[in-house]
Amino acid sequence: MKTYSQTLDYLFSALPMFSKLGESAYKKDLHNTLSLCAFIGNPQHQFKTIHVAGTNGKGSTSHMLAAIFQAAGYKTGLYTSPHLKDFRERIKVNGQVCSEEFVVSFTHLIEPKIQEISPSFFEITVAMAFDYFAKQQVDIAIIEVGLGGRLDSTNIIDPELSVITNIGFDHMNLLGQRLEEIAFEKAGIIKQGKPVVIGETLAETKPVFLAKADSCQAPIQFAKDHFQITDFETKSGHLLVTVNKLNNQEHHQFELDLPGYYQTKNLLTVLTAVEQLQIQGWKLDHSIVVHALKQVKKLTGLHGRWEVIAEHPLTVLDVGHNEDGIKEIVKQIELTGKQSLHIVIGMVKDKEIDKALQLLPKHASYYFTKAAIPRALNQILLLEQAASFGLVGNAYPTVMEAYNAAKNHAGKDDLILVCGSVFVVAELL
Numbered sequence: 001m002k003t004y005s006q007t008l009d010y011l012f013s014a015l016p017m018f019s020k021l022g023e024s025a026y027k028k029d030l031h032n033t034l035s036l037c038a039f040i041g042n043p044q045h046q047f048k049t050i051h052v053a054g055t056n057g058k059g060s061t062s063h064m065l066a067a068i069f070q071a072a073g074y075k076t077g078l079y080t081s082p083h084l085k086d087f088r089e090r091i092k093v094n095g096q097v098c099s100e101e102f103v104v105s106f107t108h109l110i111e112p113k114i115q116e117i118s119p120s121f122f123e124i125t126v127a128m129a130f131d132y133f134a135k136q137q138v139d140i141a142i143i144e145v146g147l148g149g150r151l152d153s154t155n156i157i158d159p160e161l162s163v164i165t166n167i168g169f170d171h172m173n174l175l176g177q178r179l180e181e182i183a184f185e186k187a188g189i190i191k192q193g194k195p196v197v198i199g200e201t202l203a204e205t206k207p208v209f210l211a212k213a214d215s216c217q218a219p220i221q222f223a224k225d226h227f228q229i230t231d232f233e234t235k236s237g238h239l240l241v242t243v244n245k246l247n248n249q250e251h252h253q254f255e256l257d258l259p260g261y262y263q264t265k266n267l268l269t270v271l272t273a274v275e276q277l278q279i280q281g282w283k284l285d286h287s288i289v290v291h292a293l294k295q296v297k298k299l300t301g302l303h304g305r306w307e308v309i310a311e312h313p314l315t316v317l318d319v320g321h322n323e324d325g326i327k328e329i330v331k332q333i334e335l336t337g338k339q340s341l342h343i344v345i346g347m348v349k350d351k352e353i354d355k356a357l358q359l360l361p362k363h364a365s366y367y368f369t370k371a372a373i374p375r376a377l378n379q380i381l382l383l384e385q386a387a388s389f390g391l392v393g394n395a396y397p398t399v400m401e402a403y404n405a406a407k408n409h410a411g412k413d414d415l416i417l418v419c420g421s422v423f424v425v426a427e428l429l
Contacts (some may be wrong), residue, residue, distance in 0.1 A: 004100035007107045008087055015114070015121040032119040033153040036127040039113045043127075043134030047077065049157045050273070053145040053186045054165025054199065056324050057266045060258060060305055061165050061199070062144040064270045064292075067299040069140055070094050071292035072284050077133040077141030079154070081122065084303050084426040091129045093136045095300050106131055122146050126153040140282075150188020160280060162189045162218075163273050164209070165266065166200035166324070179204040187212040195219040195276050199269035223272040229264045234335070237308055238294070239263055243271065252286070255294050260306030260318070261335055262328035267293070304425045306332055312412040314338065317429070319422045321347065323355040329419055330359055338415035342367065342406040345420035346399065347382060348375040356420070357389045365409060366393025369402035371423035399427040 002010060037044055052062045059080055069076040076094055083089040088097035106128050114124065126146075133141045143159070145152045167183045183205035190196045190212045198209050201222055213220035230251065231242040239256040241264055256263055270293075274284050296302055304319040306329075314336065320329045333341065341364035347353050348371075368383040370376040379395040379402075386393070396402035399418075406416045418428055 001108050002104060004104050007104045011087075011107065011121060011124065015119065015124060029151060030153065030156055032117050032123045033126055033156055035117055036110065036113055036119060036123060037130060037156065040110065040127065040131050041134075043130040044157050046134040047138050048140045049159040050140065050142050050161045050163065050277075051145065051154065051157060051159040051189045052142060052163045052165070053149040053152075053189050054163075055167055055182070055186075055322065056320070056328070057165035057199065057262070057269070058144050058163075059319075060263060060266045060302070061163060061269055061273075062142045063296050063300040063302040064258075064266065065163075065273060066092075066095075066142045067292040067296040068270070068274065068284055068289055069142070069282075070299050072282075072288045074139040074282075075136070077129070077136065077138040078144075078300060079126070079129040079133075079141065080144040081125065081146050082422055082426075084422070085429050089301065090125055091132050092301065093133070093138060095298075097301075098132050102132060102135075103128070120153075123153045145186075145189065148185040148188070150185045152189075155189055158191055159189075159194060161273060161276055162191060162194060162196040163269060164189070164196065164198050165269055167202060167205045180208055183208040184212075190216050190218050190220075192216045193218060195221065197269060197273045197276060198222045199272075200224075200265055219276075221272055221276060223268040226272045226275065227268045229268065232261065232264055234259050234261075241267060243267070252290075254290060257293075257295055257297050258302070258305050259308070260328070261332055263305070303429060304422070310416075313342075313407075313410040313414040313416050315407075315416040316418070317425045318417065318419045319425050320419055321351060321356070321421050323352060323359070326356045326359045326419075329417070330361065333361065333415065333417065336415055338413075339363075340411060340414040341365065342410045342414060342416045343393075344369060344399070344402045344406050344416065344418040344424070345382070346370045346379065346402075346424040347377050347420045348373075348423070349377045350375065353377065353382075353385060354389075357386050357391060360386075360389070360391060362390040362392075364391070365406075366391050367402040367406045368393055368395045369399050369424065370397070371399060371421055371427055373423050376421070376423065399424050403428055 066078040078092045091098040228244045241254045307317045343364045344367045346369040368379045370379045383395040
């Protein structure tokens with residue numbers, strides 16, 4: 001049997017991996033995942049789940065929900081992707097990553113099936129997560145969609161609740177060029193008779209969700225009909241939010257250890273989801289929710305969401321990379337009040353790069369770079385593309401060289417932001 005290191009080398013090199021290859025690694029049906037799970041006894045039927053999709057915010061929302069269930073005393077699985085530092089971040093129970101021994105033994109068990117059907121890396125990790133959660137006998141598992149929804153490998157579960165955070169332009173080469181088309185793919189996680197919560201809504205996407213929910217006889221709730229943000233401020237690295245509950249006009253205070261202003265949108269989605277889960281009988285008291293949201297990072301190990309790693313200069317990591325993600329980052333920059341900005345940025349080839357670049361502040365100093373993956377856009381090409389939008393800076397062949405240059409040029413009262421790609425943030429972490 002292989003060692004853990006040998007097993008990871010095998011998984012990363014022998015299987016098509018979307019994070020490295022992009023579209024060519026994406027399997028557009030569920031056959032392989034169903035076959036893999038059947039081979040190991042269909043573990044996905046052995047525990048309860050919540051399914052979370054969306055263009056942005058699905059990772060934060062999944063971690064918030066996991067923290068709440070953990071704080072309530074439930075044994076909680078959490079499946080997310082991609083990982084930042086350690087492959088095992090994808091598969092956690094009560095905030096603890098799965099063991100190296102499990103990864104090795106599972107891969108050894110499934111290897112004959114890998115030889116038979118040639119699955120993708122993501123299909124294997126989904127089956128691995130489901131097997132681990134079944135073996136750990138979790139009470140509930142929060143399952144984050146990898147890409148889209150309808151044809152995503154995770155979409156073989158029958159969840160207690162489906163959650164769709166929002167719809168924006170991302171992975172358009174796979175999901176469609178119009179918001180309605182993208183919403184159709186995300187709406188594919190809505191299941192027969194099972195409630196669904198929609199976070200942000202748009203005029204183009206709401207009819208898509210209503211039609212899908214109606215066809216599935218699935219009760220549908222829109223977060224904006226239940227809760228409203230009335231005030232917020234950041235203090236000591238936390239986000240303080242006042243929320244108005246619309247059906248009774250009660251006001252509640254929440255403190256999040258995720259300081260990005262964009263988390264207010266995810267908070268409303270989470271609170272609406274909690275209401276639906278309480279109706280189902282899950283014991284998620286208000287005091288537990290308040291307690292859990294103060295320590296999402298501690299309970300679940302979430303990284304890369306407006307993550308402050310130094311104060312002087314203020315140094316922040318954020319995995320935001322698509323058009324909507326960059327919009328939220330720019331808003332957050334404005335809230336800091338910092339005038340002198342140093343932005344370390346790298347992007348991947350298959351994103352709508354122009355749409356992101358045109359949103360970034362023109363007065364910042366830029367440090368263009370590339371992550372060490374085949375999908376990464378060459379730093380020189382990124383610099384040239386950015387120049388057409390008035391963004392000025394220098395190119396660096398590695399993330400660390402770009403980051404060190406930013407540190408050398410930044411004053412103690414400046415802001416250094418690292419963004420543009422999950423993989424750029426991952427290398428720095």
